Amino acid sequence: MTRQKTEQSSLHMLQDQLRQNIRQYAMFIALISIGVIFTVLTNGVFISPRNLSNLLLQTSFIGILAVGMVLVIVGGHIDLSVGSIVGFTGGFAAVLQVNYGFNTATVVILALALGAVIGVWQGFWIAYRAVPAFIVTLAGMLIFRGALIALTGGQTVAPLAPGFRAIGQGYIPRLFVNVDAVAGFHDLSFLIAVAAIAAYVLLAIRARTRRKRYELTNLPMPLFIAKIVIVGSMMWFVFSIMVSYRGIPYSIMILMALVLLFVYITNNTTFGRHVYAIGGNREAALLSGINIKLKTFWIFVIMGGLSALSGLVFTARLNAATAGAGNLFELDTIAAVFIGGTSMRGGEGTVVGAIVGALVMASLNNGMSLMTVPSEYQLIVKGLILVLAVWFDASSRSSNS
Amino acid sequence: MSEHILEMSNIVKDFPGVRALDDVSFQVKSGEIHALVGENGAGKSTLIKVLSGVHPNGSYSGRILVDGVEQQFQQIRDSEDVGIAVIYQELALVPQMSVVENLFLGVERGKPYAIDWDTANSEARECLDEVNLDISPKALIRNLGIGKQQLVEIAKAIAKKARILVLDEPTAALNEQDSANLLEILRKLRDRGVSCIYISHKLNEVIEIADSVTVLRDGKTVSTHDMQGPDRLDEPRIVSLMVGRELTERFPRVEHTPGEVVLQVQNWSVQDPDNPNKKIVDAVSFDVRRGEILGVAGLMGAGRTELMMSIFGAYGKRVGGTIALRGKQLDIRNPGDAIRVGLAYVTEDRKGKGLVLGMDIRHNTTLAALRAVSRFSIIDLFEEIRTTEQYVQALRIKTPSIEQKVRNLSGGNQQKVVLGKWMLTQPEVLILDEPTRGIDVGAKFEIYKVMNELVAKGVCIVMISSELPEVLGMSDRVIVIHQGTLSGELHWSEATQEKTMTLATGGLEK
Numbered sequence: 001m002t003r004q005k006t007e008q009s010s011l012h013m014l015q016d017q018l019r020q021n022i023r024q025y026a027m028f029i030a031l032i033s034i035g036v037i038f039t040v041l042t043n044g045v046f047i048s049p050r051n052l053s054n055l056l057l058q059t060s061f062i063g064i065l066a067v068g069m070v071l072v073i074v075g076g077h078i079d080l081s082v083g084s085i086v087g088f089t090g091g092f093a094a095v096l097q098v099n100y101g102f103n104t105a106t107v108v109i110l111a112l113a114l115g116a117v118i119g120v121w122q123g124f125w126i127a128y129r130a131v132p133a134f135i136v137t138l139a140g141m142l143i144f145r146g147a148l149i150a151l152t153g154g155q156t157v158a159p160l161a162p163g164f165r166a167i168g169q170g171y172i173p174r175l176f177v178n179v180d181a182v183a184g185f186h187d188l189s190f191l192i193a194v195a196a197i198a199a200y201v202l203l204a205i206r207a208r209t210r211r212k213r214y215e216l217t218n219l220p221m222p223l224f225i226a227k228i229v230i231v232g233s234m235m236w237f238v239f240s241i242m243v244s245y246r247g248i249p250y251s252i253m254i255l256m257a258l259v260l261l262f263v264y265i266t267n268n269t270t271f272g273r274h275v276y277a278i279g280g281n282r283e284a285a286l287l288s289g290i291n292i293k294l295k296t297f298w299i300f301v302i303m304g305g306l307s308a309l310s311g312l313v314f315t316a317r318l319n320a321a322t323a324g325a326g327n328l329f330e331l332d333t334i335a336a337v338f339i340g341g342t343s344m345r346g347g348e349g350t351v352v353g354a355i356v357g358a359l360v361m362a363s364l365n366n367g368m369s370l371m372t373v374p375s376e377y378q379l380i381v382k383g384l385i386l387v388l389a390v391w392f393d394a395s396s397r398s399s400n401s
Numbered sequence: 402m403s404e405h406i407l408e409m410s411n412i413v414k415d416f417p418g419v420r421a422l423d424d425v426s427f428q429v430k431s432g433e434i435h436a437l438v439g440e441n442g443a444g445k446s447t448l449i450k451v452l453s454g455v456h457p458n459g460s461y462s463g464r465i466l467v468d469g470v471e472q473q474f475q476q477i478r479d480s481e482d483v484g485i486a487v488i489y490q491e492l493a494l495v496p497q498m499s500v501v502e503n504l505f506l507g508v509e510r511g512k513p514y515a516i517d518w519d520t521a522n523s524e525a526r527e528c529l530d531e532v533n534l535d536i537s538p539k540a541l542i543r544n545l546g547i548g549k550q551q552l553v554e555i556a557k558a559i560a561k562k563a564r565i566l567v568l569d570e571p572t573a574a575l576n577e578q579d580s581a582n583l584l585e586i587l588r589k590l591r592d593r594g595v596s597c598i599y600i601s602h603k604l605n606e607v608i609e610i611a612d613s614v615t616v617l618r619d620g621k622t623v624s625t626h627d628m629q630g631p632d633r634l635d636e637p638r639i640v641s642l643m644v645g646r647e648l649t650e651r652f653p654r655v656e657h658t659p660g661e662v663v664l665q666v667q668n669w670s671v672q673d674p675d676n677p678n679k680k681i682v683d684a685v686s687f688d689v690r691r692g693e694i695l696g697v698a699g700l701m702g703a704g705r706t707e708l709m710m711s712i713f714g715a716y717g718k719r720v721g722g723t724i725a726l727r728g729k730q731l732d733i734r735n736p737g738d739a740i741r742v743g744l745a746y747v748t749e750d751r752k753g754k755g756l757v758l759g760m761d762i763r764h765n766t767t768l769a770a771l772r773a774v775s776r777f778s779i780i781d782l783f784e785e786i787r788t789t790e791q792y793v794q795a796l797r798i799k800t801p802s803i804e805q806k807v808r809n810l811s812g813g814n815q816q817k818v819v820l821g822k823w824m825l826t827q828p829e830v831l832i833l834d835e836p837t838r839g840i841d842v843g844a845k846f847e848i849y850k851v852m853n854e855l856v857a858k859g860v861c862i863v864m865i866s867s868e869l870p871e872v873l874g875m876s877d878r879v880i881v882i883h884q885g886t887l888s889g890e891l892h893w894s895e896a897t898q899e900k901t902m903t904l905a906t907g908g909l910e911k
Contacts, residue, residue, distance in 0.1 A: 214786045217802050270771045270778045277768055280757035287715055287746065287754055288769035288822075289737035347759050 023341040023396055027353065030339065031360050038367030046367055049245040056241065057168075059355075059362040060251035061086070061314040065333040066340070066354040067255075067262045068306035071299050073337050074266075076279040076346035077126065077133035079300070081118075081140030082333055085307035086326030088144040089115050090315030094157040097164060104163040112308045118144065119304020120297075127296035141330070149323050158320035167254075168316030171247040186247035193239030196256075197232050204228055251313045255355075258306075262351045275299060280347030328379075332361045335386040344390055361385075405466075406431040406596050407452075407485075407565055412463035414447055414456060421447040422461070423620040429565065429613075434587060434597045436607040439617035440643050440902075441701050441867035445600050448617070449567055453487045454480040467565075486558035487567040490574075490702075492550055496543035500553055501525040503542055504560045528556040532586050547676070548579030555586065566590065567598040572606060573702050584610050602700045604636045604906050616642040636908065637899070644869055644898035652874030653846070655853045659877060660691035661727075663861050664744075664830045669722035671704075671711040681717065682708045683885040689830060689861045694852060696876025697865040699905050704885040705865045706749055709832050713739045713746040726829070740769060745828035747819055749835035749865070751812070755819040758808040762800060763789040765807050765818050770825040792821035797847060813844025820851065831855060832863045837871065849875060869898050883907045 038046040045051055065082050072079045093111040096102040102110070118140070125136045159165075175188045204224075211218050219227060242248045266272040274295050277285040286292060310329075315321050340357030342349025364385065368378045407429040414422040422444045429435045439445050450456045452465065454474030465472045467483045474480045480487075494503050501518075504525050511517030525538035532552045542550060551571060558566050568587075572580040587597055587610060601607055607614060614634055616623040623642050626632050634642070671682040682704050689695050699705050710716035712724060714733040724731045726742055733739045739746070748754040756765050766789045767774055774785040789803045796817040800810060807818055816836065823831060833852070837845040852862055852875065866872045872879055879891045881904035889904040 210783060214783065214790065216786070216804060268780050268782065270775055270780060273764065273768070273771060273780065276760065276764075277757050280759050281754075283750075283754040284757050284768070287713075287736050287748060289735070289740040290768075291735075291737060347757065 023393070024353065026392065026396075027339055027341060027356050027360065031356060031363065034360060034363045034367065038363065038370065042367065042370045045370055049241050051366070051370070052241040053245045053249075055359075055362055055366045056238070056252055057249050057317065058366055059358050060249070060255045061168075061310045061317070062329065062332045062336055062361055063255045063355050063358040064258060064306055064310040064313065065329060066336040066358045067258050067351055068303040069333045069337045070262070070266070070340075070342055070349050070351050070354045071272075071275055072133070072303055073334075073342050073344070074279045074346055074349045075275045075296060075299050076282065077296070077299070078334070079122075079133065079137045079303050080330050081122065081137040081144060082303065082307045082310070083326040083329035083331075084141045084144035084148065085115060085118055085304060086311040086314055086329050087321075087324070088148040088151070088311070088326075089118075089308035090311035090325050091148045091152050091157065091321040091323075093164075093312055094160060094315055094321035095151055097160055098157050104161055107164065108167075108312060111312055112305055115304045115306070115308020115311070116301055117304070118307070119301035122304065123297040123300030126300060127293040133300075148321075148325070152321060152323060154323045156320050156322050160316065160319055164312075165316050165319050166250055168251055168313045169319070170250045172250065172253060174247065184244070186243050186245075189239065189243045189247040192248060193236065193243060196239070197235050200235065201228055201232060251317070254309070254313065258309075259351055259355055266351055271295065271298070276347055278346075331382065331386065332365070333358075335382065335389060336361045338386070338389040338393060341393070344393060357389075404430060406468060408464075408466040408469075409448070409452065410464050410466075412448065412451055412461055412465075414451055414461040421620050422451070425463075425617065425620070425622050427615055427622060428625070429596050429598060432591055432594045432596055433612040434591050434599055434610055436599045436601065436611035436614045437617065438601070438604070438607060438614060438639060438643060440869065443617040443643070444620040445617055446569070447620075449487060449569060449598075449600070452480065452567065453477055453485060481561055481563075484562060484564035485567065486561055486563035486565070488551075488554045488558065488569065488571060490570045492547075492554055494542045494550060494553060494557075497541065499539045499541055500529070500536065500545075501538035503553060504528060504538070504557050506557075508561070524560065525556075528560045529553075531559050531590070532556045533582075533589075546579070548575050548582065551575065551579070551583060552586065555583075555590075559590075563595065565596045565598065567600070569600045570602065570702070571599075572601065572603060580606065602906060604639055607639070608634070608636060614639065618643060618645065636906075637903070640899055640902045640906070640908075644902050651842070651846070651870070653849050653853060654874060655857075657693050657856055657877050659693035660859075662688045663691050663727055664689040664863075665725045665728075666712060667723050667725075669708065669712065669724070670720045671707060671716065672718045672720050674717050680720065681885050682711060684721070685882070685885075685887045686722075687880050687887065687890070689863055691861055692856050692859055693877040694856060694862045694864055694875055696872040696879040697863060697882060698869065698872045698879050698901050699867075699882035701867060703882045703905070705882045706834055707885075708882065709746060709834060709863065709865060710748075713744055713832065715739075715746070740826055740828075743827070743829035744832065745769075745823035745826050745830070746832045747823050747834060747836060749838060751815055751819055751839075755822075756807050756815060759806060761804045761806050762793065762798070762810075762818055763803045766792055766803075766822050766825060769822055770827075773825060773827075788825065789821075792825065796821050796851060811840075811844075813840040813847075816840055816844065816848065820848065824855070828860065830861045830863065832865075834865045835867060836864060837866075837868070869901060872896075873898065873901065881905050 069079060089111045092114055093107045096107045096110060122136050122140055125131045126133045172188055174186060208218055208224060218224065274285065274290045277288065277290060278292050278295060282292065311326065314325060336357035337349065337354045338344065338357070339360050340350065340353030342354065364382060368381065405428045409425065409427045412422050412425045425444065425448060427448065437445050451461050454477045457475045458473035472483060495506065501521050505521055509516045510521040510524060522538050529536065529538065532555050534549060534552050534556065536549065542553065545553065571583060575583065584606065591597060599611060611628050613625060613627055615625040616639065626634050628634065665688050667686045669682060669685045670680050673679040673681040685708055697705050707716055711719060714735045724733065731742055752758060757768065763785060767785050771780060774781055774788055786803065793800065793803055798814050798817045800814065807815055810818065836848055856862055864875060873893065873896050877893055879893065879896045879901060880887060881889045881901055883905055884907065888907065891900060
């Protein structure tokens with residue numbers, strides 16, 4: 001009798017689950033409420049497939065940044081420079097293509113490399129020279145905004161080659177059914193949706209059986225089925241938008257691939273585990289033999305690369321590089337990560353949460369634009385949302401412990 | 402008017418699972434220096450926290466009388482109001498501020514909205530004169546040596562019109578001259594009627610300065626002695642009063658047969674990071690043999706933790722000395738290097754440095770040895786579960802699930818998780834720093850058994866402990882550290898509490 005097995009009723013377990021995961025539920029509730037409010041306020045325009053597809057496109061470049069920002073914030077840092085890096089790397093790519101005629105593949109590779117180099121620069125100061133990330137990236141915010149304006153002379157750089165544009169505007173092709181090019185059933189997207197949902201269900205069942213084998217606590221069967229049905233239908237809802245309208249955008253394919261990759265990195269790799277340990281208790285991580293400097297350095301290299309990727313997607317979507325590109329993206333990204341349940345004290349947070357947070361921020365941007373709210377009020381609303389998200393995080397944590 | 406300025410009677414203070422103070426009574430006369438001595442954990446600090454209102458009225462039972470009037474302190478401010486000032490080992494000064502700003506911090510002179518600097522400076526001058534400090538009130542604290550800072554603390558107490566001054570290990574960080582100076586000031590204050598409660602491990606100072614001595618042991622008052630009277634104490638007598646308890650069968654002693662030398666540390670010296678001129682560990686040499694438990698005794702602040710953490714690559718700057726493992730010289734620059742060659746260090750600060758409290762048992766267990774459950778940096782999550790389960794069962798960790806966050810475990814179970822974490826690294830030398838601090842007797846006994854099992858498998862254990870019975874009850878050999886130097890080595894059969902304590906307090910017996 002070395003282990004105390006606690007037998008719990010389903011009801012108890014449901015209550016426990018609700019209490020433990022209050023933040024996660026809160027963010028879904030926030031997302032759904034925002035959807036309902038904007039649908040009402042815009043007389044249904046918000047919920048139309050065309051707008052929702054557009055919303056997903058808008059989510060993609062913040063989502064790409066949010067994926068990296070989770071690592072940064074979980075590791076106990078912050079990155080204020082992502083907006084400027086988005087602008088600078090996007091501008092760099094556009095200048096290479098428009099002014100020097102580089103092909104799209106070369107441009108993409110060089111822009112990503114530039115992002116990584118910027119990450120090396122910032123990571124060096126933060127990890128090896130112990131300058132706080134807040135300062136290094138605040139400086140980076142100025143440096144790379146300045147670099148963008150110097151590079152483009154403040155002029156808009158356009159137009160881009162069709163292949164480049166596709167990264168931000170294009171959709172994956174149809175296989176067979178060739179009905180209306182805009183609306184109507186998109187067969188390849190449908191297949192991907194079915195495959196993704198099936199993969200989710202199979203993985204959930206596999207994890208459950210393995211957990212059972214190792215005698216870990218599982219949700220009771222009815223709750224487990226309920227969870228699969230709810231998550232599955234949510235996935236279907238998101239995919240159905242794209243299946244019924246033009247298909248899955250390339251940028252969303254990129255984002256989905258990144259989410260899968262970073263979920264894997266955070267859960268299954270030693271690097272991910274070390275980042276959580278460093279953010280959770282730096283001293284304990286140090287005594288456990290973790291090379292804190294090296295891991296911190298890599299976090300910022302990754303963030304730099306992802307910023308460049310986001311810059312490519314955003315530039316492609318606008319079909320131009322402008323001096324203001326990426327302005328205030330750091331605010332949307334950081335807000336997304338906090339709304340997604342990442343602790344500002346580090347050590348806790350999930351990639352999936354950050355994506356939901358990015359959807360929340362994109363919905364706010366999209367909905368307020370549809371309602372033609374003046375941009376100054378949009379800023380005020382978003383600023384308030386950021387404060388509320390962090391307050392909610394702080395208060396729910398202090399009452400938990 | 403009572404003869405006693407302070408009377409504490411029948412104080413009982415419980416912490417979860419431990420009775421820290423058990424019916425302690427303690428009286429201080431007006432204008433005397435009263436020393437409070439006892440082993441680590443005897444209850445001195447707790448008693449002072451009760452006196453100063455850190456532990457508010459209601460969290461303990463018993464009575465506190467100042468000038469014969471019963472007091473019920475709710476907070477530190479209340480005790481200050483009746484003239485009690487406590488000066489802790491870690492000084493509570495703001496280094497970036499000037500002396501005068503520190504002296505009146507929170508009680509600034511002048512009107513509520515504007516400081517009257519002339520008054521403040523002239524009052525500061527008076528307070529500094531009281532402690533023979535000839536410095537400008539405008540000097541910044543960070544530019545003063547530690548000895549002068551200590552005196553500023555006392556001046557601060559004078560500024561608050563303190564009548565009962567409590568000093569916790571005031572000379573621990575001071576050199577001989579500063580210590581002598583401090584004692585001189587205390588005598589001067591006593592002659593003006595300020596009473597002083599003096600807590601120190603340095604028994605020679607106690608004998609030099611104290612008018613009365615009260616000995617605490619295991620949370621109880623042993624006795625109070627008038628140092629001018631016939632029952633005055635000498636050093637050996639104080640030591641025997643401090644430790645005078647019977648060793649009971651709380652330790653599962655097993656005869657080990659030590660093998661060859663595994664770890665050899667020679668002339669190990671480490672710089673004090675706060676004071677580059679001081680060595681916090683000074684030319685310490687010792688061996689650890691296969692299959693033995695080496696106890697490391699000493700008083701708090703003697704440098705034991707710093708010694709072991711620096712060997713592990715996690716503390717300060719080495720300024721001399723070598724380490725060899727099985728005859729091979731090591732160059733350990735960080736804990737990662739140490740873990741790779743087979744060292745493991747279980748910290749004394751379980752929550753602050755040992756565990757990631759927000760992570761579950763599984764993730765904490767594998768944190769220092771992720772290599773063992775991963776290939777090419779990819780963690781085998783199910784291998785991780787299997788491994789953790791093994792250790793949870795072997796160490797009898799009580800938890801509903803290995804996915805329980807360690808924050809929610811009891812101290813004993815947390816300590817077992819840390820132990821499991823380091824066992825998983827398969828160390829050759831396992832350093833345990835206060836392995837049973839703050840955990841209950843049952844869990845202690847289990848940890849002792851695990852130690853014996855490890856030793857039987859050929860692991861070398863180095864155990865730092867401030868509990869004398871534990872060191873003597875578990876170790877095969879004991880080394881004693883005093884102020885950063887090795888003051889002696891004892892085989893368990895010859896090690897007595899008195900001998901060990903004498904060495905730990907700097908006594909000359911060899």
